[in-house]
Amino acid sequence: MSPLDCLAPELAGGWRTATEYVEGILKAAILDGRLPGGTALRQEELATRFGVSRMPVREALRQLEAQALVDVLPHRGAVVTAISASDAADGYAIRRALEVAALRRSIPNLTAAQRAEAATLIAAMDAESDPARMGQLNRRFHMALYAAAGHARMLQLVEQELSAFDRYLRFHLAAHGRGEMAQHDHRAMLDAADRGDVEAAVAVLERHLDQAAATIARFFRSRGG
Incomplete structure (x- = not known):
């Protein structure tokens, strides 16, 4: 099982761009706690799950980092920000x-x-x-x-x-x-x-x-x- 399995029910709907699609779904899951702090967000896995290339995934993670929803850590890549x-x-x-x-x-x-x-x-x-x-x-x-x-x-x-x-x-x-x-x-x-x-x-x-x-x-x- 993957922590990203919680996203499956939301993999539908109208989005203007692939970046907006990835960012919107990840953001909702982070804010409501379905993706807890410390969850790894690997670009390749996200691209496969969302059916997009890695470029919109990379941009979505950058935007989520700007909102303090994601941290990019050395040797680990992107992870959900841990706050309490x-x-x-x-x-x-x-x-x-x-x-x-x-x-x-x-x-x-x-x-x-x-x-x-x-x-x-x-x-x-x-x-x-x-x-x-x-x-x-x-x-x-x-x-x-x-x-x-x-x-x-x-x-x-x-x-x-x-x-x-x-x-x-x-x-x-x-x-x-x-x-x-x-x-x-x-x-x-x-x-x-x-x-x-x-x-x-x-x-x-x-x-x-x-x-x-x-x-x-x-x-x-x-x-x-």
């Missing part, structure tokens, strides 16, 4: 502690140029559709607001956590769509920073992270994970 409810919960708890502390220290010292950079990054996220690029812009936006915290080690830890959590953001966007980016929270944090209102900015950030944590927890419960 407990890891997500731990990560959000760490981020909440670190980022709130960084934002609280940063806002009184933020320059007009730093606030302008944050505004530019919000606009860039509005215009971006690539999940990988959106993850980078989101990380840069948060770091722009924390930049004046004055604690280099704290900021290093914050950036490490944001980088590690990029896959959860992209997974979240893949599951729920681009509309779930919570740009209204980003704008509210920046508005509070422009006013120098530390407590308002912190309250928005706490809500932002708590809602994101609740959303990913619901996602895992829906999969029975």
Whole structure:
């Protein structure tokens, strides 16, 4: 038996391209948990199963990697990304502690140029559709607001956590769509920073992270994970 046997009921339907066909079916199976983390996705086996050449399979895997649904590992090739409810919960708890502390220290010292950079990054996220690029812009936006915290080690830890959590953001966007980016929270944090209102900015950030944590927890419960 192959882990890909779970795809058999879906091998039908209208798709515009072979790449879209492979990506759509694999994406659905990954998001609903039928293809668990660590499952190997071998190009030759996928091409045979889907009845396509390896080229659309390769492109589909590249697109799934951009959405953090697939990892390409040395000597192993493509595998389904392994994520877990407990890891997500731990990560959000760490981020909440670190980022709130960084934002609280940063806002009184933020320059007009730093606030302008944050505004530019919000606009860039509005215009971006690539999940990988959106993850980078989101990380840069948060770091722009924390930049004046004055604690280099704290900021290093914050950036490490944001980088590690990029896959959860992209997974979240893949599951729920681009509309779930919570740009209204980003704008509210920046508005509070422009006013120098530390407590308002912190309250928005706490809500932002708590809602994101609740959303990913619901996602895992829906999969029975």
